[in-house]
Amino acid sequence: MKDLLPIIGLEIHIELKTQSKMFCRCDNNATGKKANTVVCPICLGHPGTLPSLNKQSVHYGLLLAQALNFKINQVSFFARKNYFYPDLPKGYQITQSDTPLGSQGYLTINGHQIAIERLHLEEDTGKLIHEANSNHSLVDYNRAGTPLIELVTYPIITSAVEACRFCQELQKILRYLNISNANMEQGEMRLEANISLQKKDAFDFVGPTLKVRPGHQLNHKVEVKNLNSFKALERAINYEIERQRQILDNGAMVVAETRGWDETKNVTVSQRRKETATEYRYFSEPDLPPLYIDDAWLLEIKQELDKIELPGAKAERWQKDYGWSADQADLLSTYSGSAAYSDELLTIIHQANPENYQEIARLAGNWLTSEVLKYCSLKDLSSNPITPRHLADLSMALANKTITSTNGQVVLQKIVENNKLSVAEIVEQLDLKQVDDSQEIIKLAREIIAQYPEQVAAYRAGKLALLQFFIGQIMRRSKGKANPELAREILEKELKN
Ligand SMILES: [Zn+2]
Structure with missing residues (x-):
């Protein structure tokens, strides 16, 4: 079906390189440290502890938000996203839901504005380590509580190449701002892509959002996780476009689900049905006050950005x-x-x-x-x-x-x-100065002409490509110093005689 258009949105998580974690004073740099040594009762979620917000993480969030042209919400709130998973010690993640730090930003790629819906702050989870050939998994909470920025673009990207360009440009910006190392192989920048194929006559773009036309229905989208490189992002998107095209061509429906990218087989594989927002039972974080950003702080950010x-x-x-x-x-x-x-x-x-x-x-x-x-x-x-x-x-x-x-x-x-x-x-x-002395070059040219009578005869008989051979000889004899343009001129003249 030629009338299908890929519609792609990106979700990007960025680990901030603040000194301490987001809600406690644990060192935020756990590189090379033993598992579960950079933890405290707060980031382990022990009962009775209270989080207090790291100002540097907000500052970094504001820097990126302004660099990406976001509208800053000067009052924003934190929320709890509840779910159970062994790498989440508290049983919930502190994030921002209804009021993110920034709304409606954009990044210009090749003269084309990619609209970004939101930028919010949240904390990272720990890490599960699945050991091969064992019947158990290990958990490391060193990463739990690392400050993250999550960026969510509008579903406005229409090719794998454009999605990659967006992420590459973002990575550069993060490094210029010096707020994240953004190394994908270290998990400091993590990508997810939402991909669907839509009939061109089924919707209109109203601003950056898709509006379905009366009498039509949109196809479901698929979310792909585990994209650990730009190459994986590009391949996974192209794979999904092809997979979904085949399903739709056969008159079937694409299932809304989360899929993972299998790096070795170069395919996406079904992981689970997509959870909906209600399943996370978001509610306001009762342990943190609203976050106020005053004008003075915004001005400070602007002045800092003006220098970059x-x-x-x-x-x-x-x-x-x-x-x-x-x-x-x-x-x-x-x-x-x-x-x-x-x-x-x-x-x-x-x-x-x-x-x-x-x-x-x-x-x-x-x-x-x-x-x-x-x-x-x-x-x-x-x-x-x-x-x-x-x-x-x-x-x-x-x-x-x-x-x-x-x-x-x-x-x-x-x-x-x-x-x-x-x-x-x-x-x-090294005596490399170019020889511009025509007498010296004429001398070399005559020596070479005398030495290669066969080539000279062939050249004079019309094999003009041999000129390059003679120029090469002059360059060799002058140890690369002869002015090549002058050598060409002189040779053309000398070979005519
Ligand atoms: Zn801690």
Whole structure:
């Protein structure tokens, strides 16, 4: 059926890297600590204990809410979400229900606004550890009470690619704001997707929400959990689109349920019927007062955000001001470290070349993504031996034709071996300065012509592609220093004779 449109919404949980947990003073960093050692009566939910809210977690929530254009609810409430599961020591989770911290936000992806319904704060659960070949499971409560932000988008995304782009951009923002490490493999950013297929003539988008047309019915949606990577998200969405399409093509109904992603088999598998809100018996958390956010706090958040250029804005500026491609800008803005490296590089180039900085910046961008990243990962760019100063000097030397691009690679290699040397020192030491002396190149050209009479005859008989062979010979004899354009010109002239 060609008239079916995928309708996708995302639910994203983000672990905040606050110092202490959300409602107690336990250390929020349990990395490398023994199970059940970072716990206290409050996060274990012992009777008679009272939670008190961690201000830093609210501050982080407000930072993200403002960065994503949310309307901040200056009075919000906490609620209890009741369910039984062994990793939930209290038997309920403290979350926000009717009044989240933020409502109606959005994130712009490729010029398209993805509307986000809500942003709320809640606490994380513990972890169950299922040991292979044993008849029991273990539980670790170190994570219980870690502050989380939950984001819920409107069902407004229409492809797996767009869903991934949204999550990748969000991950960058979380890292720029420094409120979460957002490593998916560590569970610091966890994704769930709601997926359905709808007939195009069965509904209209009213703002970001789906409104069913009279006489039509919407198909059920499926929620997919256990998405531990962007790749898993993309594959699971595409798998569900295909699975649901087949069901609907056969005239059957898609069952509303929760499914898990099986990483090894690349399929989604049914887990359970979706619980409805009433089954969680939400009610106001009696142990916490309403959360008031005053104007002064919002102003403080705004001032803090004004100092941070977010990845989308940064990538756009690089493209506009320095002629970088969208892909380059997107890649280099991934980590705050790679972004800082790029900014420093561009600043040096801009200041040293107020007239023609764009041309050099483009060259530097190409060398950065194609050559420098051969020596280090994007994540480690800021600590790699080739500093922004080195790359800026190298790009300027290439643009001014002080050295050829062949020898540019020799310079990079040398910097990696010893980054105490400047580009100028390396060019000097290795005698890499480009040869622009036409007499010297003419001499080389004549030697080569004398040495390869067969190739010369073939060239003169019309095999013009051999010119590249002769240029290669000149580059070899000049140890990569001959100006290649000049070499071409001279060879064309000499070969005519
Ligand atoms: Zn605790």
